[in-house]
Amino acid sequence: MTSSSAPMDAVMDAPSAKRVKLSPYTKVNANGASSSRYRYHTGFGSHFSSEALPDTLPKGQNSPQVCPRGLYAEQLSGTAFTKPRTTGNFFSWLYRIRPSVGHRGYSAINAPTEIVGDFSCSTVALPVPDQLRWSPFRMPADSEATDFISGLKSVAGAGSASVRNGLAIHVYTANRSMERTSFYNSDGDFLIVPQLGGLDIQTEFGMMDLLPNQIAVIPRGIRFSVNLHDKQARGYVLEVFNGRFDLPDLGPIGANGLANPRDFEYPMAHYDQDAATNVAAPGPDGAPTDEWWRVVTKFQGKLFSAAQPFTPYDVVAWHGNYAPYKYDLANFMVINTVSFDHCDPSIFTVLTCRSLEPGVAVADFVIFPPRWGVADHTFRPPYYHRNCMSEFMGLINGAYEAKAGGEEDGFAPGGASLHNTMTPHGPDRNTFIAASDEKLQPRRIADGTQAFMFETHFMLSPTRWALERSGVVQPRYVSCWENMPVRFNPDGLEAIREDSSA
Numbered sequence: 001m002t003s004s005s006a007p008m009d010a011v012m013d014a015p016s017a018k019r020v021k022l023s024p025y026t027k028v029n030a031n032g033a034s035s036s037r038y039r040y041h042t043g044f045g046s047h048f049s050s051e052a053l054p055d056t057l058p059k060g061q062n063s064p065q066v067c068p069r070g071l072y073a074e075q076l077s078g079t080a081f082t083k084p085r086t087t088g089n090f091f092s093w094l095y096r097i098r099p100s101v102g103h104r105g106y107s108a109i110n111a112p113t114e115i116v117g118d119f120s121c122s123t124v125a126l127p128v129p130d131q132l133r134w135s136p137f138r139m140p141a142d143s144e145a146t147d148f149i150s151g152l153k154s155v156a157g158a159g160s161a162s163v164r165n166g167l168a169i170h171v172y173t174a175n176r177s178m179e180r181t182s183f184y185n186s187d188g189d190f191l192i193v194p195q196l197g198g199l200d201i202q203t204e205f206g207m208m209d210l211l212p213n214q215i216a217v218i219p220r221g222i223r224f225s226v227n228l229h230d231k232q233a234r235g236y237v238l239e240v241f242n243g244r245f246d247l248p249d250l251g252p253i254g255a256n257g258l259a260n261p262r263d264f265e266y267p268m269a270h271y272d273q274d275a276a277t278n279v280a281a282p283g284p285d286g287a288p289t290d291e292w293w294r295v296v297t298k299f300q301g302k303l304f305s306a307a308q309p310f311t312p313y314d315v316v317a318w319h320g321n322y323a324p325y326k327y328d329l330a331n332f333m334v335i336n337t338v339s340f341d342h343c344d345p346s347i348f349t350v351l352t353c354r355s356l357e358p359g360v361a362v363a364d365f366v367i368f369p370p371r372w373g374v375a376d377h378t379f380r381p382p383y384y385h386r387n388c389m390s391e392f393m394g395l396i397n398g399a400y401e402a403k404a405g406g407e408e409d410g411f412a413p414g415g416a417s418l419h420n421t422m423t424p425h426g427p428d429r430n431t432f433i434a435a436s437d438e439k440l441q442p443r444r445i446a447d448g449t450q451a452f453m454f455e456t457h458f459m460l461s462p463t464r465w466a467l468e469r470s471g472v473v474q475p476r477y478v479s480c481w482e483n484m485p486v487r488f489n490p491d492g493l494e495a496i497r498e499d500s501s502a
């Protein structure tokens with residue numbers, strides 16, 4: 001398969017990482033954002049026109065009697081037809097060699113999965129008010145062939161996909177690319193946060209490459225295949241069952257800052273060059289063979305597969321605002337205090353999925369990027385708190401400022417923590433002592449590191465897999481707050497400085 005869109009210089013032009021020697025990535029801007037293998041359209045939420053071959057998009061209409069180049073027109077609706085423009089009406093038109101419907105029927109994939117689509121069911125997920133932390137989620141052994149789909153496991157969530165209310169948090173681990181397999185999620189939008197290993201994501205809309213410290217959003221229904229750059233990959237997925245990810249409002253910050261719209265990148269039309277001619281024959285019994293493509297969907301938390309004898313990546317041109325996109329977290333313009341006190345982490349929101357209540361998110365994607373800490377006369381790490389929202393955190397790289405050390409049984413890259421609704425949490429004992437006693441001066445926080453949070457107004461239920469079968473839940477997590485020093489001084493205003501808990 002070769003690309004039909006013009007790739008960048010020194011860039012691979014095939015979708016599968018295995019077939020081509022890959023060019024190394026370089027840093028492309030002063031923020032340390034990485035170069036890309038592919039070219040992209042830019043601009044958050046824009047209505048793009050993208051053609052792998054010139055003059056392919058119909059001019060002035062969507063459904064000509066016969067489309068240019070003899071393609072099929074197919075609309076993909078991301079929102080109800082009648083959704084007001086003011087709250088976002090999302091759709092795209094795809095011009096493809098064959099319509100998507102040209103497949104055999106769906107059959108349920110009966111192999112057991114650890115994917116959950118209904119978190120109210122206590123056989124798969126449980127309410128747990130405890131502080132929870134997981135050591136890095138385990139990678140599959142090389143002998144266990146695992147791709148993005150078979151390696152997807154639900155960690156926590158709320159609500160149910162079938163009534164479009166709630167969300168799911170998954171992790172993926174993989175040691176194989178998806179072979180002649182395409183996936184689409186019927187249940188919601190995916191926000192993918194790679195932690196280990198780069199990904200090449202072939203989508204109906206074109207190619208996207210993704211490294212740790214970059215994220216991708218793949219809205220409901222869009223077909224994609226995940227190919228690995230390296231031997232292994234691991235990452236996190238936030239799935240929202242309703243709504244969509246949007247940029248947060250900036251209020252008094254003004255027009256600029258946080259994640260800027262121009263830094264969001266959308267793929268350019270690309271189709272498998274042999275899409276028209278490479279059609280697999282049925283087996284002697286008329287049944288699909290291994291040469292056929294499998295189109296897998298997650299539908300109400302269950303996996304279904306449909307066979308088709310041709311590639312689903314046959315879109316020669318598309319236009320619309322409903323498309324996948326990526327964003328490099330290095331381009332996030334961090335805002336924080338330059339005087340005193342600790343701001344709420346909402347200042348670090350990259351994307352938000354709004355609920356119907358103004359200012360209350362179904363889910364916020366929040367990052368804790370490298371930055372300067374300059375606050376005067378201030379306890380600089382996160383404050384102790386209890387939150388009406390639920391906080392699920394992951395670590396892409398480095399060590400998180402509220403938790404001393406990034407060792408395996410601490411808060412380590414590839415691990416996670418959950419501080420559910422109203423569950424108290426804050427810096428661990430060592431971090432508290434160090435931050436109370438530190439000499440305050442301007443300091444780089446967390447250079448080279450990136451923690452993130454999925455914050456939601458839903459009460460999250462961790463899955464039984466995460467609690468009982470993942471093998472990495474930390475039974476003694478809560479002990480990091482044991483023996484907090486008591487520095488209360490009834491006789492004076494100065495805190496008692498020696499560690500009175502010892």
Ligand SMILES: O=C(O)Cc1cc(O)ccc1O
Binds near residue numbers: 382391425426453
């Ligand atoms: O709990 C956490 O570590 C996340 C967090 C960070 C912060 O700076 C303020 C509040 C908050 O919940």
Ligand SMILES: [Fe+2]
Binds near residue numbers: 385387391419425
């Ligand atoms: Fe918190």
